[in-house]
Amino acid sequence: MRTLALALALCLPQAATAEILVPSRTIRAKAIIGPEDLVLKSVDMAGVYADPSEVVGQEARVALYPGRPIRYDDIGPPAIVDRNDLVTLYFDRGSLVISTEGRALGRGAAGDVIRVMNLSSRTTVSGQIRPDGSIEVK
Template sequence: MRYLGPILALVLAQTAAAEVLVPTRTIRAKEIIGAEDLMLKSAEVPGSFTDPAEVIGQEARVALYAGRPIRYADIGPPAIVDRNDLVTLFFDNGPLVITTEGRALGRGAAGDVIRVMNLTSRTTVSGQIRPNGSIEVK
């Protein structure tokens, strides 16, 4: 076995620069991200997006500043329920199905769990948002 001392250290010290996605302008929270809002920048930032297809059409959860990498927690699917929206609440337990009207106390996308006030009983419950915008209470 040969000694590769300084050569091996030099190879390990070099890292390949990757490209990350950055906004071309400041994008406010709750804005939908379009293709014109993105560009690639040479940098290596763990936990950042590199593929525009994963970001286009998503909603900014926080303000995204021009030139700064977009991290995984910064974006998500667009919200379909906003705070104070009137929504249909569903409770489904086998043969028993109850529906009533509620008011959303938060905002979220399909699959998110939010708090909702049952307008009939004035009780606050938590439920998961369905793709059609109704809330499934468990």
């Protein structure tokens, strides 16, 4: 009987606890996360961060509250373009390169696609944010 109980215990799925990261204080959206903002907590949960090096320096996309786990969608790279920023628009096709000034209609980090208004023509276009903060129109 005892071997049957042991066999059942080994076959049934069991929850495994692990160390996850939780905020030590309330972190507002758009704030950059520092090492002093994080503490480790033992809990059984998937889809959350456990390594501080993956979180430090990232930007909170939503408000983070003490004791609650930080999920993958809650943080991301810091935005380099904010809404209403003046940016340079680039259109590059072979030997043709056009640049003009635009106004960002959204915010984002390098690699994000946002809408931008071309200030010369008042046309709204979409473009990808370059690492230098300019926008490449496709």
